[in-house]
Amino acid sequence: MQSYIPSIGMEVHAELATRSKMFCRCSVAFGGQPNTRTCPICLGLPGTLPVPNRAAVEMVVRTALALNCTIAMRSIFHRKNYFYPDLPKGYQVSQYGDTNPLGYGGYIEIPTSDGGVKRVGIRRVHLEEDTGKLMHLPTGESGIDYNRAGVPLMEIVSEFPPDIQNAEEAKDYLVQLRQILLYLGVCDGKMEEGSLRCEPNISVRLKGAEKLGTKTELKNLNSFKSVQLGVGYETSRQAAVLEKGEKVLQETRGWNEQKEESYLMRIKETENDYRYFPDPDLIPMVFDDAYIEGLRKSLPELPLSKSQRYEKDYGLDRKESWEFLVDPEWSRFYEEAVKLGGDPRLIRNEMVSEFAKHLNETGIPARESRVTPAHIVELTKLKKEGQITSKMGKDVFVAMVKDGRMPAQIVKESGAVQISDESQLTSIIEEVLKTHPDAVAKYKGGQVNVKGFLVGQIMRQSKGQANPEMVQDLLQKALEQA
């Protein structure tokens, strides 16, 4: 088989996390009985008019800035005309043109395995409205749910010719983009609910060939895994087609998640003529420099630079950093804890063990938990100072989750302070050695591993409160003297 180079363009649609729809005041909440989140405007009843949602426009501009785009200081809405039952007005309000979209000519950086970054060009970031959804009813009839119709939708298209050359990069691009959207708070990023949708277009060409091959568009990718598998499948499929001496057809293909293969949805024979033209119901959006600069200044720190900072300042490795970064809330929690003056490494360890397990089990988001960054910091300090053992730490954690008391208070109230008093420990050790003379004898006979048994007995005797390091030292001394 010859060597083929894939080219992958990414078209991502993100439903914006506004409260209301793009051109009316209906709720954008997911779900709901069909057609309950509609009004005459988003149903496109005759005579209704759109009034743009400012929050949506601002979200797109912020995203465009975060993606290093040029902002169109004057930007208009166009109508994209086509007939489809889920499209209430017979046109979709969108944005057309190379330099008219709110943002254009940007890039995104994705981390590479060698520790560096790869830059992927962004062609455009624009604002449009979502359509409704066709539903096939058990009766064999079709219904239409317009709850999604008019939800503000941001389209992010990667540069052409594409910079992405394999399935993993495609996935990484999407992971990175999703993170940015989450950090900006502009999209909830739920691929399974369709609030973030990715439609890659894929072509392959023979290594050395200049001209890009015929592309196919892939739909129904509902997870990162699907994106990676789907793009990988499609590049292999196309290479195999070419290898057989056949032609790749310009198709829209769907992804079958169960079978892990793509299937033909429709062949694109001709380009649709959408007859884009400026929407006369919507006046141009005009921005001034002060507004844009204000938004630029208010952008939060983005995930990639955060991860670099975690590595540099907190001594975490890349993998550990991303454990936090996947969830903006989780990383915010972590940073707050570090700011309170804790040890970044110990705080990380504390968070990813008991706390993460607890949140996972209960499904409670970190911000709603009784456990605050201050709790975590205090817990790590108690442990570090030797006031409690890690075993005691678990009990303290359980108590902390239960009623929100601070760790030091829990320890104090339970009286369960670690025993670090040498004379107190020595007397416990002496008592244990007295009750287990056979073990002492074995140790003397060279069976040094019996020491572990003795430590266990000492811990039990002290109800787990003995300082384990001191126990090790004192026991050693005691055995040597015995």
Added chain:
Amino acid sequence: MTQLSAAELNRKLASKEVSALEVAQAHFERIEAHDAKLGCFLHLDKEGALASANEAQKRLDAGEATALTGVPIVLKDNMSTIGVPTTCASKILEGYIPPFDATVVAKLKSAGATILGKTNLDEFAMGTSTENSAYQLTRNPWDTDRSPGGSSGGSAAAVSAEFAPLGLGSDTGGSIRQPASLCGIVGFKPTYGRCSRYGLIAFGSSLDQIGPFARNIEDAALLAEAITGHDPLDGTSMKTEPISTRDLKNGSLKGLKIGLAEEMFSEAINPGVREVVERAIEALAKEGVEFKKITLPSIELGVTTYYIIAPAEASSNLARFDGIRYGPRWEGSGHIDVVSKTRGQGFGHEVKGRIMIGTYALSAGYYDAYYTKAQQVRALMIREFNEAFQDTEILLAPTSPTVAFKLGELSNDPMALKLLDYCTIPANLGGMPSVSLNCGFSEGLPVGLQLTAAPLRDERLLQIAYSVERALPNATGRPPLP
């Protein structure tokens, strides 16, 4: 009582000389006696009107009346009225009952006006004779063999026939002013953006404007005051106050500079009409008006430009009528078949023709030659008019090139029908306020005089029109109905 103006009715209602119910009933009696012959109404809402008159009386009794409380009005049937059929005189909206009120309707209701019913129009306001209605012909009260003009022919004929002192029409290329001229009454198109379009079923969104019909300028101004003002539901609505009538009667013609564009007095104007208008000009000159002959060459491109922009917008605006969400559906096999059959059967000939022209003008490969070019001409025309308004306050012209023509006379001459908008179209392309008032008779039929001002000069325009009306005391009359 039906001969009284809105202002006179208001005085009699306020002084308890008449009751709101008596006023409403008197107008219904006249409608019942004569509308069978004229065909003004597509839908009469007697029950709703009488109930509203009762409410109006309560407000009058409580001293909470406005200038329009208890005053009858008729609405062109392209304005959405909650619970009352709204058809645009099209089969495709047969039986459609809007679940919301157009903003102008809501304003009329809150002012306490008595809405008598919905009037006939050319289907979707596309026409100049009201003959394109899918339901019925409307006849001109001055000669029932003749057209009332269009597209707001039903409202114009109704006000002329004293079925109501007030009416609303919509004006996209002259659809208020031209029928006002042919029916011998006042028709006023405000500055684009001063009157909300919310709930007006769109024809050409960048041109459409709702405005009053009345039998004198004062009434038209009172109605304009009630329906204008910023509307948060219309993104193209200007953030301006309602048109004020405060200084309506304080104007003077002395030293007023009025421009006469030679293109508006060309061969395109019927000599009889021209003669009547020229006599009015002489009378106004005697009152001290300074006339200035000017040239505005772009006027001659107006009709062509209009017949690209308006159909282009209409082709998209009317895409929502697909039989899926409301209105009748002609069944077929599959989505495209249903849509094709519904639109094929539901739309009339003229509407289909304009949709096709508009679709063509927006198509890939033709867009620049037609739509872009038309927008350039429009921009040029606006520049020319702006310049003209530097040293003339008002442009005066005939409203219509002809008096009322015989029904059927022009049906087979689409170009002649379209040329009837020759004098009125520039105000739509330029968003300018423009009013037509009767200035005399030719062959026993009314001749309209059109006054146009720079955008946002609505108050001044009406003030001047009021003075002009005073200066032409014998210019109007009553149609020969009993």
